[in-house]
Amino acid sequence: MPGCVPAGSFAHFYSCHAAILAAVRQKIHLSYCPILPGHLSSGWSLVKTQCQPGSYNSPTRLVATSPSGKALACDHPDCLGNLFFDIEGAWETDRPGEFAFLKREGWGGSMLGLFLWQPGHPPHRLLTTEDLLVGCEGLGQRLVCARESARQPRHLMTLDLRDHGRSRTLFDPNPDFQRIALGSAQRLHWRNDRGQESYGDLVLPPRIKPGQKLPLVIVQYVTRGFLRGGTGDEYPIQLFARNGFAVLSFQKPAPLFAAEGNDGTLAAILPRLNSNWDDRRDIHSSLMVGIRSVLARSDIDPDRIGISGVSDGSTTMQFGLINSPGLFKAASVGSCCVDPTAMMIYGGSGLAHERTAWGYPPASGPGSEAWKPLSLPVNSPELMAPLLMQLADNEFLVAMETLAAYQRNKRPVEARIFPQEFHLKVQPEHRLNIYCRNLRWFGFWLDQPIASVSCPPDARDVERWSAMKAIVNNRPSS
Structure with missing residues (x-):
């Protein structure tokens, strides 16, 4: 063929x-x-x-x-x-x-x-x-x-x-890699709320002090082979572990139609996946059950959980902030976002026609309320956890709706645009900068020190992020 x-x-x-x-x-x-x-x-x-x-x-x-x-x-x-x-x-x-x-x-x-x-x-x-x-x-x-x-x-x-x-x-x-002290990796199995088999890898620091509570970072959305940096390779798992984080490397489950044995064509299946965001709910369920299984341990701090993701992992982040409010104290994405205006207008008519065929709601008018379970800009700003966006210049436009909503509501957000990059960044200097900024971002918002040998400190980052935190702390309670 x-x-x-x-x-x-x-x-x-x-x-x-x-x-x-x-x-x-x-x-x-x-x-x-x-x-x-x-x-x-x-x-x-x-x-x-x-x-x-x-x-x-x-x-x-x-x-x-x-x-x-x-x-x-x-x-x-x-x-x-x-x-x-x-x-x-x-x-x-x-x-x-x-x-x-x-x-x-x-x-x-x-x-x-x-x-x-x-x-x-x-x-x-x-x-x-x-x-x-x-x-x-x-x-x-x-x-x-x-x-x-x-x-x-x-x-x-x-x-x-x-x-x-x-x-x-x-x-x-x-050959020298064997001499590096790595964190342990444990494969975890569980079922989501639909009974679908799900799994992930829990990576812990090489050394844990008795009684120590570890912050947890979620890395997505394929966990097979060497645990490097998740899909897109932007979140260095072992480097997080060496700096005192627990990491759950999460495997996105197969789509619902695979679990259900659906034998239809792709054109018939896609609207079913996106009806009421059913497939996103299935992924979210798998992630939540996985997090609960990790929190059953005595050494994970439930008040210091961060989530990261690129591509589909970014969409899981959005859905997680909205549908598990308050669970994630910080987020970082390497691409963003599935929003009504960004996806159905900024993305161009070709993308809009494709996503309409997939079952996506319209950007405005009757039916547009269906975006609420997925899109941050159409929800309460209180759901907007501190967000780092490290974006390729060839697709940053679709992130502007979420960025504008964060800025309009004075929520902590930082966007970095990397030139001459596409969906997955490949330039070594960019990749190194992305690694370090992700470490510093989660270290700052989850209150976990980052060793200078892992990533040199940046006083300007601390100054900007401290100003963001001060604004949030001084907001009157709703």
Whole structure:
């Protein structure tokens, strides 16, 4: 199918996802996606088929074709997947007609399983891991992959397909990293209010004094592999931990339609997700249950919780400030915001038409009241926790509605615009500035000192933020 690339490519899963999405949008009848390069020397081929062609969330299965042209499907549960619990790559081994494949599985899709499959026989599981395996390539009886875990950055390694998936490191680009004192990382599992499986990683400081109460920072919205800085890499998790913060690295749950088994087209599914902001409520529920599970510990301070996020994580921040008032004492976002005027007018007519089709309310007039559960500017200023906005110059315009509302109501806000950046910032100097300012921001508002060796202090920041705090403290109570 056009648009798909070999399974050995790092981009394979995302490319096939994009191809399926494009096909659904164009109402193309899509039934399969090749997951191995064509013209294998063995004569075999392997495809991932849709059990319900045209369905965005269709179950999938593996089908191998022998050199004689005989198609052999694998209907074993380990060969079946869907958009969010799918087979992420497959490779032919040194034995013609035998395939290795990686599948997303486990609690909330938090794990990867490695399997061997000979068509006509059930697949054989080699290993299950919480580690992230990406960019794998077949090398006979081994796979060569990039691997990373919660506390270990990406490195090259092999998986031996004849020895239960035993791993061996080929190259570690960060050998000195092992000498750094890291905070502990604990995987947490829970269910949200709908019973949907959710998870996150709780990272604690390397050293905790007896009786010490830790401030908590939420980092979003994918927590797989090395815990670096969340989606967008703007919130250095281990650096927060070294400065006395607890960090909950939160995994956004799969959309509601995945949990419900919805087999509709994307065009039919999206309005369902945004009706009464149901999908946002589902994400918020997962986050709240996760926070409650963390607060059940005796060493987390419930009065010092901050929230951060980029992209979808920014929207979770908005929803959290409004729907759990007073819980978050500070917030920081790397992009912003989903507001009526910003999204439906400032974003341009193309964006407005797209979001209308998604089920978003109009910017004004009848129906516009539906923005209240999501948009800060249409709510009480008392919900506006201190907010740091570190924005790319190519998309800062859509943040202006929230920024103006904060300024109009004299609420603590600071906006920084980074030149020649897009949705995710990539320039090293910008990334370093973003790291430091986030550390200082949460340190200031959550009353947690930041070591100068981690991030040099900035007296100008302290002066500005102290003036903001003074204005808030002097406001008459409502």
